[in-house]
Amino acid sequence: MPPAWDDLRDDTPRDDWNLQVPQFGEQVREWSDILDGVYWRSSEDGRGDPGGYDTSDMQRLRGLIMVQAAETEAVLGRILCKLDTQASPGKMMAGVLLKKIWEKLSDPNKITWQSHVCQIRKAQKRRNHVVHNRVDTGYGWVEYATGDGGEWIPFITTMGDELCDGRELSHDLALQQSSTVLAIEILHGLSCSNHDRADRCPDWWE
Ligand SMILES: [Zn+2]
Structure with a gap:
């Protein structure tokens, strides 16, 4: 009899783990790079495999x-x-959580907070895009001007079906930060509709 799924559980307490050092250092190593390193394949044209672009x-x-x-x-x-x-809400997915909030909002609150919820929803979509896709680098072979060989040059980096560069990801991070601010504004607004900066406005985050 092969082991059952439940036999594969490892409930070793954390104290007993042998602390490991990441074998590739603190970076993400593309699986194709690992494959090339572990199962070396000869390349017929001597160009080798493209890889090694640092997307850290x-x-x-x-x-x-x-x-x-x-x-x-x-x-x-x-x-x-x-x-x-x-x-x-502990185990709810973010999207479900937001939908539940929307369903529980009173009609006047729906009108008040629609733009907030809309932007938070958009940020969730962008977060999911980042989670569910890989960063992928495309290479092109460029011959040296001298005529003796060439090298692989990273041409394009994509994530899912989108171009990916630091600027776009930075924009996505900006969306996430705004989203947290908007969520706090909703949380506050639900307890305090007439906020005066001079007031202490206690305990609204509870
Ligand atoms: Zn307030």
Whole structure:
């Protein structure tokens, strides 16, 4: 009998883990690069395989986008609990959470917060794009002017069906940060409709 799925659980407490050092250093290594390193394939034309373009900056931005989105989610969880004390947002996907919030909003609040919810929803879509796609680099072979050989040059970096560069990812991070701000504005607005900066406005984030 082969082992069952449940036999494959590893519940070793964290203290007992042997701390490992990432074998490729603190970077993302494309699977095709790893493949080339582990199963070396001869190349018939002597050009070798293209690879090695350092996308660390973009990978870092992807990480920041995901983590900032998690900050927004934490606020959304508080909003839902404010609207529905029975709610348990802990394990909800972000999209479900936002939809639940929308359903619980009163009609006047829907009108007040529609633009906020719309922008948060857009940020969630961008976050999902970043999570569910890989950064992929396309190379082209460029002959040296001297005529003796050439080299692979990274031509294009894409993520999913979109061009990907630091500027676009930075824009996506900006969306995520705004989204957190907007979520906090909703959370505040649901408890305090007449905010005066001179007021202390206590406990609205609870
Ligand atoms: Zn207030």
